[in-house]
Amino acid sequence: GESVGLHLPTLSVQEGDNSIINCAYSNSASDYFIWYKQESGKGPQFIIDIRSNMDKRQGQRVTVLLNKTVKHLSLQIAATQPGDSAVYFCAERSTGANSKLTFGKGITLSVRP
Amino acid sequence: NAGVMQNPRHLVRRRGQEARLRCSPMKGHSHVYWYRQLPEEGLKFMVYLQKENIIDESGMPKERFSAEFPKEGPSILRIQQVVRGDSAAYFCASSLQDSYEQYFGPGTRLTVT
Numbered sequence: 001g002e003s004v005g006l007h008l009p010t011l012s013v014q015e016g017d018n019s020i021i022n023c024a025y026s027n028s029a030s031d032y033f034i035w036y037k038q039e040s041g042k043g044p045q046f047i048i049d050i051r052s053n054m055d056k057r058q059g060q061r062v063t064v065l066l067n068k069t070v071k072h073l074s075l076q077i078a079a080t081q082p083g084d085s086a087v088y089f090c091a092e093r094s095t096g097a098n099s100k101l102t103f104g105k106g107i108t109l110s111v112r113p
Numbered sequence: 114n115a116g117v118m119q120n121p122r123h124l125v126r127r128r129g130q131e132a133r134l135r136c137s138p139m140k141g142h143s144h145v146y147w148y149r150q151l152p153e154e155g156l157k158f159m160v161y162l163q164k165e166n167i168i169d170e171s172g173m174p175k176e177r178f179s180a181e182f183p184k185e186g187p188s189i190l191r192i193q194q195v196v197r198g199d200s201a202a203y204f205c206a207s208s209l210q211d212s213y214e215q216y217f218g219p220g221t222r223l224t225v226t
Contacts, residue, residue, distance in 0.1 A: 036217075041219075043206075043217035043218050044204070046214060046216070089155055091156075099144065099146070099208065099215070100146065100161055100169055101215065103155035103156040104155050105153075106153070106155050
């Protein structure tokens with residue numbers, strides 16, 4: 001069945017360093033991928049998305065990379081700040097899946113001052 | 114612009130009682146999704162609704178759970194005869210028609226005692 005998973009449960013980085021959060025997915029029919037950030041007690045917040053016809057997309061301080069060959073997705077955060085501390089989820093949507101998203105388990109990013 | 118609204122934010126029910134969770138989508142959004150999140154887990158899709166229609170309920174338990182999105186008013190997720198295993202955070206998301214991006218509400222945290 002479908003599954004989206006993250007390699008590491010926690011990531012600790014020094015403030016100002018770059019962060020890289022990785023995600024693996026198993027459904028080759030996935031055509032759309034999203035990264036969400038979830039702070040304690042809040043709902044997921046959209047960060048950035050990428051469609052399967054792209055391999056890289058950049059936002060403000062964030063970059064998402066998609067490698068369809070190995071079914072791997074990553075989120076890069078430049079100059080990580082304390083406000084980036086949260087749980088990060090990757091999610092995917094499959095073609096014809098009626099918009100439902102399949103989420104990975106989540107990875108906690110902790111930024112050291 | 115108000116985001117997705119959910120209420121109550123916290124709900125405590127005893128085993129056997131009913132839980133009603135409400136979700137008001139963003140203005141102009143006609144698509145609503147419900148997800149459930151267990152502690153330290155990712156979000157799991159439950160049901161996808163449009164106004165007066167259930168589009169995909171493949172993630173809903175077959176018994177005790179129901180959802181509706183009436184022509185007027187919020188979407189309702191109803192859990193009858195709650196059990197301890199229903200304790201979780203329930204998130205609602207909404208999207209514009211034909212739009213990929215889903216905006217999440219703050220969630221309702223259900224505790225069954």
